[in-house]
Amino acid sequence: MVALGDLAVKFGGMIKREGAFDFKNGVFGVPIKRNEVCALNLRKLRAGESRIGGVQAVMQVGVESDAGVSPDSKSLEGALGFDVVTEVELREKGFLGLRKTKLVCTIGPACCSLDDLEKLAMGGMNVARLNMCHNTREWHQDLIRKIKKLNEEKGFCVSLMIDTEGSQIHVVDHGSPSTVKAGEGSVWFFTNEKFEGSRPFTIQANYEGFAEGIHVGDEIVFDGGMATFKVVEKVGNDLRCQCTDPGLLLPRAKLSFWRDGKLVEKNYQLPTLSPKDWSDIDFGISEGVDFIAMSFVNDADAVTHLKNHISTKSSKSIQVLAKIESLEALHKLHEIVAASDGIMIARGDLGVEIPLEQIPTVQEEITYVCRQLNKPVLVASQLLESMVEYPTPTRAEVADVSEVVRQYADALMLSGESAIGPFGQKALSVLRMTSSRMELWSREENRQDVLLQHNLEASLPDRIAEQICNSAAAMANNLGLEAIFVYTRHGQMASVISRNRPNPPIFAFTNDSSTRMALNLRWGVTPLLVDLSDDMEGNITRSVHLLKTKGLIKNGDTVLVVSDVIPTSTTQTVFQSIQVKTIV
Ligand SMILES: Nc1ncnc2c1ncn2[C@@H]1O[C@H](COP(=O)(O)OP(=O)(O)OP(=O)(O)O)[C@@H](O)[C@H]1O
Numbered sequence: 197m198v199a200l201g202d203l204a205v206k207f208g209g210m211i212k213r214e215g216a217f218d219f220k221n222g223v224f225g226v227p228i229k230r231n232e233v234c235a236l237n238l239r240k241l242r243a244g245e246s247r248i249g250g251v252q253a254v255m256q257v258g259v260e261s262d263a264g265v266s267p268d269s270k271s272l273e274g275a276l277g278f279d280v281v282t283e284v285e286l287r288e289k290g291f292l293g294l295r296k297t298k299l300v301c302t303i304g305p306a307c308c309s310l311d312d313l314e315k316l317a318m319g320g321m322n323v324a325r326l327n328m329c330h331n332t333r334e335w336h337q338d339l340i341r342k343i344k345k346l347n348e349e350k351g352f353c354v355s356l357m358i359d360t361e362g363s364q365i366h367v368v369d370h371g372s373p374s375t376v377k378a379g380e381g382s383v384w385f386f387t388n389e390k391f392e393g394s395r396p397f398t399i400q401a402n403y404e405g406f407a408e409g410i411h412v413g414d415e416i417v418f419d420g421g422m423a424t425f426k427v428v429e430k431v432g433n434d435l436r437c438q439c440t441d442p443g444l445l446l447p448r449a450k451l452s453f454w455r456d457g458k459l460v461e462k463n464y465q466l467p468t469l470s471p472k473d474w475s476d477i478d479f480g481i482s483e484g485v486d487f488i489a490m491s492f493v494n495d496a497d498a499v500t501h502l503k504n505h506i507s508t509k510s511s512k513s514i515q516v517l518a519k520i521e522s523l524e525a526l527h528k529l530h531e532i533v534a535a536s537d538g539i540m541i542a543r544g545d546l547g548v549e550i551p552l553e554q555i556p557t558v559q560e561e562i563t564y565v566c567r568q569l570n571k572p573v574l575v576a577s578q579l580l581e582s583m584v585e586y587p588t589p590t591r592a593e594v595a596d597v598s599e600v601v602r603q604y605a606d607a608l609m610l611s612g613e614s615a616i617g618p619f620g621q622k623a624l625s626v627l628r629m630t631s632s633r634m635e636l637w638s639r640e641e642n643r644q645d646v647l648l649q650h651n652l653e654a655s656l657p658d659r660i661a662e663q664i665c666n667s668a669a670a671m672a673n674n675l676g677l678e679a680i681f682v683y684t685r686h687g688q689m690a691s692v693i694s695r696n697r698p699n700p701p702i703f704a705f706t707n708d709s710s711t712r713m714a715l716n717l718r719w720g721v722t723p724l725l726v727d728l729s730d731d732m733e734g735n736i737t738r739s740v741h742l743l744k745t746k747g748l749i750k751n752g753d754t755v756l757v758v759s760d761v762i763p764t765s766t767t768q769t770v771f772q773s774i775q776v777k778t779i780v
């Protein structure tokens with residue numbers, strides 16, 4: 197953390213009043229009136245200028261008008277990437293009404309037409325997820341192209357995520373009757389022997405070593421509790437089992453093994469990424485997806501390996517999300533979060549490996565760690581499960597969604613609700629309305645928890661950038677500003693501001709389209725694609741003018757402007773700044 201005493205504070209230029217900036221508490225001690233511009237600029241001191249820390253803070257207070265728009269603003273107008281959904285929402289609800297929590301929809305047969313996808317996009321889908329467990333390569337390719345077409349032709353900004361199949365012990369889906377019931381006391385044969393169609397009282401596991409290390413007396417649990425069996429006999433590589441807790445055996449049901457109330461943590465030597473996963477990943481890279489969600493990550497090395505692979509294969513940056521869905525991943529949570537670009541809390545499979553009553557606390561813990569380490573976190577599975585069949589959610593489901601929002605997760609995800617359910621759009625609107633309501637309540641109740649600050653960066657310029665972001669969020673809240681504008685090439689500053697979960701929305705102006713698509717998963721960030729020049733004042737003036745001409749910002753609105761765009765030429769100084777700007 198940069199302490200005030202580390203800074204040589206100088207006032208000059210357009211100064212009218214003096215003030216102090218307290219980095220520790222994020223307080224900016226200058227009263228600001230309408231039509232005043234107040235800027236705090238930090239730059240490295242040149243030799244001989246420094247007293248202590250080698251950083252100079254220049255505070256400027258003055259009156260500025262944006263009336264004099266530079267002539268090249270026209271050229272930027274076409275490039276202003278304001279997506280249609282945010283634009284409509286902004287017009288209807290104003291700055292503070294913009295939803296902060298991001299929404300991810302799993303795409304499946306129930307929502308794969310262009311028309312369905314457009315409705316989901318219009319309904320607030322920020323990211324479309326394709327689960328590579330299902331369907332064909334051609335089907336996925338067609339979907340990716342449809343989403344890109346909608347983005348290009350209809351002005352949406354929907355990012356694309358593929359989710360790897362991963363390696364996991366499950367029941368082979370024969371495509372026959374969708375559900376089978378196991379009655380109390382019934383005896384079933386578990387085998388890896390391949391067969392077509394279905395055989396009575398026989399369950400085919402997908403992995404030949406599934407019974408290794410399993411003893412008579414152990415329990416086999418289906419899908420985290422759908423049905424339970426006790427092993428009564430080992431027959432070669434197979435198992436004979438008796439049903440002790442009757443229930444449904446769903447297609448592709450996941451199997452877990454328990455002994456004395458504890459998960460048998462078997463090392464099946466299954467790779468996190470199978471040959472099929474690598475082929476799906478290369479397909480995703482060639483199709484230019486924005487996120488790859490990696491199933492069953494067990495350690496940081498797997499994440500690093502995939503990130504290295506992507507960097508050699510792809511010219512654009514693709515975000516790797518590690519899915520936390522095993523007990524082993526929980527043991528290594530910190531290293532996995534640190535290595536990845538974001539996390540999905542995959543509660544479906546996690547609930548197969550840990551007792552269900554542990555899910556809420558584990559979810560809160562993962563969400564907290566992600567925010568500490570500034571990684572976006574997405575909560576997935578069964579949020580509105582009953583809506584796979586019914587047009588309204590249960591009260592308990594709405595309460596669950598609200599709790600995720602109250603925990604300040606970055607995003608919520610629909611699975612079967614959108615992929616196979618007939619009420620996908622309705623489910624999306626339930627997520628939208630529930631999250632907006634909880635965000636409003638948290639703000640009104642002033643529930644913004646002060647983040648237990650964990651410093652992210654080591655180098656001084658990065659620490660300065662981090663402090664600017666923390667202070668920007670505090671200033672925007674304390675001054676009741678309309679919006680935060682941040683100019684960012686790689687999204688770092690936008691993400692650190694988002695990490696503070698400020699009240700006003702964050703508009704992130706970037707000239708890098710992969711940064712824009714990645715920021716789609718960040719809480720409270722509306723990413724916009726623009727041309728950025730080295731002339732920061734020009735960038736600011738042009739973007740304010742463009743929002744004004746669109747009628748999205750009006751005279752008297754006050755916004756906070758943050759920039760960390762590093763000039764491209766070596767002769768220019770690094771310029772990081774906060775300005776409070778009242779639109780006139
Ligand atoms: N592309 C698709 N084609 C057909 N069905 C799909 C598709 N995507 C999802 N589904 C269906 O929707 C249901 C829920 O989808 P989802 O992929 O989220 O399952 P999941 O079990 O939570 O994910 P995972 O396999 O990653 O753990 C699946 O059981 C599947 O029947």
Ligand SMILES: CC(=O)C(=O)O
Binds near residue numbers: 519521541542543577
């Ligand atoms: C989403 C997912 O993979 C799960 O919940 O298991």
Ligand SMILES: [K+]
Binds near residue numbers: 329
């Ligand atoms: K998957």
Ligand SMILES: [Mg+2]
Binds near residue numbers: 491521545
């Ligand atoms: Mg899973």
